[in-house]
Amino acid sequence: MMSAMASAASPDHQTLPGAAAKPRNDTAFRWLCLGAVLAMMAALLGLVGSLVSGGWLALSHFGISFFTTSTWDPVADQYGAAAPIVGTLVTAFLALVLSLPVAVGVAVFLVEICPQGIARWLAIAVELLAGIPSIVYGMWGLFVLAPWFAANIQLPLMMAAQPGSWLESFISGVPNGANIFTASLILAVMILPYMAAILRELLMSVPSHMREAAYGLGCTQREVVVRIMLPYVQKSAIGAVMLGLGRALGETMAVTFIIGNSHNFPHSLFDSGSTISSTIANEFTEATGDMHLSALVALGLVLFMITFVTIALARLLLGRGGTK
């Protein structure tokens, strides 16, 4: 006992540097960490606060008509945001509808069907692709997809459509390939690797004894996937889908290149339109009037509320640690 105390007190004893009883040291560090946490919360609160205060002018001036009209006229200072809001929702949902079945297929293929040696590499490729900046997808949409789509799909369809038929009203628009549908297509390709990567991880989390039990009962692969694995991850999978939706809703660059940026309410699938983020990206630096700026920030607030609900739901469903 005595010797232990003596050695602890002796200066040449190996202790961690600075360990010599500085209780305030811990407190200071603890406060520093807490300060960082509070700074982070302040950032999010500041984000909401700045959107509310910046958009207040437009929201209080136009009231409910900001959401119900689609006149976006900087010259007359009249702003109604129905077109970009609808454009945002339509492109995001369409992207999800196009992308989800493929993402599920990819995830199932990688987990259950593909030989594991190849699947590992494919999975890494998919995850890396999920990190490609969205501007690359946008440029591809502008320079490759839009011209190809206009020449090979849009024009032939328009030629074939009877004037006045339902098909014609469905696909009318300027045949330049920059429209709601191609924007959704680009969004779908963009969120595909992201959703496939999450879904794959979810499917991997199914306990192997459940799968083995099902195979032991004589289930086919389809039955194991559809009846055992998918139901097992159902809740988290919906969360993953919501995360993908959140990405599509908030995406700016991939859409701005290709949606055509028209403020008119889109009348058909192949009509040019706009989304909230593309409108902000296009006009913000050119906006001069206070009301114009405020209307754009108010649009941002609408986008924040839509994505907040989506992401919050996704996180609740996914629980902690579902994705990065």
Added chain:
Amino acid sequence: MTVTASKPANFDRRLHRRRKIYNYVFLALTGIATAIALIALALIMETLVVKGLAGMNIQVFTLSQPPPDMPGGLLNAIVGSLIMCAVGMVIALFIGILAGTWLAEYGDGTRLATVVRFLNDILISAPSILIGLFVYELLVRPFQGFSAAAGAVALALLAMPVATRATEDIMRLQPYALREAGMALGANRGLVIRSIIWRASTSGLMTGALLSFARISGETAPLLFTTLGNPFLSFRLNQPMAALPTTIFQFAMSAYDDWQRLAWAGALIIAVTVLTTNILGRALTRGSTQK
């Protein structure tokens, strides 16, 4: 044919065949889905590499932004991106690592920690253009001017939640025995964290830093109305500065062929940077249990 107990073998065979057919169709569909996905992504990568390499030459790295139809490069944009990402990363890592430390060590189990984690998740997935709007209201409007500093803060706000989350995740993986050993040597909690847990987590923290860098290096939207862009090489944080993604956006939307070629070269540079960073980050944690 009616299904009766007298012909179970016959019934089974038909059911069996149907199940097999369903199964083959299902397998084929997943294969087709994978093929569609790979082809789409391969097409994009092919365009990116072909057009990017076509626009690539030494001038891209040595000359600044040209007027249309003049030789030039992306030097000002590359330098601007590097500066803003570096400043943004310093801010983001400082706050992110400390916040992640608090979540993993001090705040664990408290209600505040639950709230903070949720808010952090929201911040990770929040549309980046909204971060741009926020920083515009915070740093551009009050000071009457676009600046590289504002761009760096916007990037920091994007990288910070990623760093926070990575820090918390990796620190939670450190065995409790490490902490107990440190405390048994007489170190207080802060010291244990700083000189034992952080050191044990170094590779994980590096991965977190690389992942957050990969996240911000291609970001365009939040920079559009914070740094604005600058056709000249600039090192001043209080002035507008060019960034690679915003320059690409401007060039790609332009009507000039040589600007569009530069845009593709820039896009290839960014994509390669992001891929390399992600691969490095992965290689660092290979073997550990962190995703």
